[in-house]
Amino acid sequence: MDAHGRRHAGDIDPADQWVFNPNTGSYELRLTPAADETPVSYGDGARPTTPRRRRTSSAAGTESDVETTELQVPSQRSPQGGAGGGSGGGRRAANASRRKPKAKLSRKQKxxxxxxxxxxxxxxxxxxxxxxxxxxxxxxxxxxxxxxxxxxxxxxxxxxxxxxxxxxxxxxxxxxxxxxxxxxxxxxxxxxxxxxxxxxxxxxxxxxxxxxxxxxxxxxxxxxxxxxxxxxxxxxxxxxxxxxxxxxxxxxxxxxxxxxxxxxxxxxxxNAVKELSAAVGGVEVCVAKDIDDPKSHLKLDAGKHTIKGEQALAFVRTRHSVGFGxxxxxxxxxxxxxxxxxxxxxxxxxxxxxxxxxxxxxxxxxxxxxxxxxxxxxxxxxxxxxxxxxxxxxxxxxxxxxxxxxxxxxxxxxxxxxxxxxxxxxxxxxxxxxxKKDKGGKKDDGGLGKVKPAPASEVRVDITNGGGPVGAAQSTVTWLQNEEGVALSTNAGNASENLSKTRLEYAPNQASQAAALVKMMGLPGSALKKASADAGPEEPMKLTLGKDFTEAGQPIDAPAKTPEGVKEVNAGDKNVCAK
Structure with a gap:
């Protein structure tokens, strides 16, 4: 019987179908292939290795090259002959392997x-x-x-x-x-x-x-x-x-x-929750208080529990007895x-x-x-x-x-x-x-350093569209004025050139204004271009929207860390407990 058939005959253990092949030095799963299928070999820790060519006989008795994927099987269990059974040499090799000291996990098992x-x-x-x-x-x-x-x-x-x-x-x-x-x-x-x-x-x-x-x-x-x-x-x-x-x-x-x-x-x-949690022997969870949820039928005392099956499904469906319900x-x-x-x-x-x-x-x-x-x-x-x-x-x-x-x-x-x-x-x-790759890197601030952002009412900027969507300059002006309070922003039409990246040109004495606009629009340091001379008292900065601009209110650059107020849960944290 092949492994497909085990669903209809639960007394056959698929592990008993692993057979040692003395010609290859590895274990193989012997299946009964369909007429147009080739048996596939599997391996140690169940990780596929590079396919190799081997010879197999066709129905007409001729030999042909067939590409198979070989793997090696963990040796904890005794291989028995399944469809196409193993040789006595294979059984002796399996017995010999069981007498060896328990080896550390191989790379494939990891x-x-x-x-x-x-x-x-x-x-x-x-x-x-x-x-x-x-x-x-x-x-x-x-x-x-x-x-x-x-x-x-x-x-x-x-x-x-x-x-x-x-x-x-x-x-x-x-x-x-x-x-x-x-x-x-x-x-x-x-x-x-x-x-x-x-x-x-x-x-x-x-x-x-x-x-x-x-x-x-x-x-x-x-x-x-x-x-x-x-x-x-x-x-x-x-x-x-x-x-x-x-x-x-x-x-x-x-x-x-x-x-x-x-x-x-x-x-x-x-069923994915129920069957997978049962297959691994249960999953440890923690609740900070007693739970008796009439909707999900979850009943747990405060503390840690190992849950599986129906109880695991009840846990992930519960809402009325935790938090704000x-x-x-x-x-x-x-x-x-x-x-x-x-x-x-x-x-x-x-x-x-x-x-x-x-x-x-x-x-x-x-x-x-x-x-x-x-x-x-x-x-x-x-x-x-x-x-x-x-x-x-x-x-x-x-x-x-x-x-x-x-x-x-x-x-x-x-x-x-x-x-x-x-x-x-x-x-x-x-x-x-x-x-580790993220630590220690210096963020590009565009030369602003630790300049304190100016109040929105003092920010003066002309905005041109140099590659953004149609109407981007006007939509940005509207957003800045209505949502951010930048009353001195102006639509200066289309730019003389198209840019792949948005650019903000500012003078040294406009650094605080630039810092404010950077914060509002999520501009990367690479977008800033600092002039050598100061600007006049009412001279505006120049913001050219490039192809990286999507829409007003959407930051152009991603922040360096998770936005404030967004709660995180790390998969490696073992101390999480539902309240």
């Missing part, structure tokens, strides 16, 4: 542990599979063509949209009520992984946030495309499921909101749970045990829906290998800054003053976690 950690982040929030490596799991994965062709990114930042749907599909989930619902974008995170893979930011998006949902094309069962019309001023969670919207609609909504180009999405249901309080629980799951997966022996790994992979892929560009285990492996370098201590969770909606206290709206610089950090690949 890599596998990291892959599990990244899978925790993805799976619990609503998706997963970065460590999955078995081709027979492909049939478990649901794929959606969202009409966006973004291949996996290996040479730049990676942005993955993680969606957790509250659809009651899946075993044991109808009891949560609303069984007929098509589901919503109940839990949504935008995972940004830096280009150098040194850090990652997970941005939680509140489900009750009022936003605009753009028009989005959706693929129908008959192959046709139906465009769902745009909506303004609706809850974010309606970007999925409602009116026939698919994950591509949530994708487009988040991309428009943040200005961050998304590469892929992953989505899963309630809102969705924002629930997000804090989810971020604590995700952080703990990542740490558990990276330190657990689960991912060095082939049997447990198979069960974990099976459960994960059954709960998984992804975009068609990564809709196979092979592609998910590639993504996982690329992202595995991020250190747990360099993963930061934040929530999109919001304020109460004055028109509806049960919902929230984006706090633009904090959200704009935060989104700019993601757009410009700026880390929210201070890594």
């Amino acid at each position: 890599v596998l542990r990291w892959g599990g950690g990244s899978a925790a982040l993805i799976l619990v929030a609503g998706c997963g599979g970065v460590y999955l490596y078995l081709e027979h799991l492909n049939n478990n994965i649901d794929k959606v063509d969202v009409g966006i062709d973004n291949p996996a990114v290996t040479d730049g930042p990676a942005n993955i949209l993680i969606i957790g749907t509250d659809s009651r599909t899946g075993k044991g989930n109808k009891g949560y009520g609303d069984a007929g619902s098509v589901g919503h974008a109940d839990t949504t995170l935008l995972l940004h992984v830096s280009a150098d893979r040194s850090n990652a930011t997970a941005l939680s998006i509140p489900r009750d946030m009022i936003t605009d949902i753009p028009a989005c094309p959706t693929k129908q069962d008959d192959g046709s495309t139906k465009t769902i019309s745009a909506e303004q001023g609706v809850r974010f969670n309606t970007s999925l499921g409602q009116r026939g919207r698919d994950p591509g609609c949530t994708w487009r909504t988040v991309q428009k909101m943040t200005g961050v180009e998304i590469n892929h999405f992953m989505m899963a249901d309630f 809102s969705d924002l309080s629930r997000i804090e629980l989810q971020q604590q749970f995700l952080s703990a799951m990542i740490r558990k997966m990276k330190s657990s022996n689960t991912l060095t045990d082939p049997g447990k790994l198979f069960d974990l992979a099976e459960a994960a892929t059954k709960a998984l829906t992804v975009d068609s560009n990564i809709g196979s285990v092979k592609k998910l492996i590639g993504l996982g290998k690329d992202l595995r370098r991020v250190n747990t201590d360099n993963i930061t969770f934040v929530t999109a800054p919001v304020v109460d909606n004055p028109e509806d206290k049960a919902s929230v709206v984006l706090d633009e003053s904090k959200a704009a610089p935060l989104f700019k950090m993601l757009q410009q690949d700026k880390s929210l976690t201070k890594t």
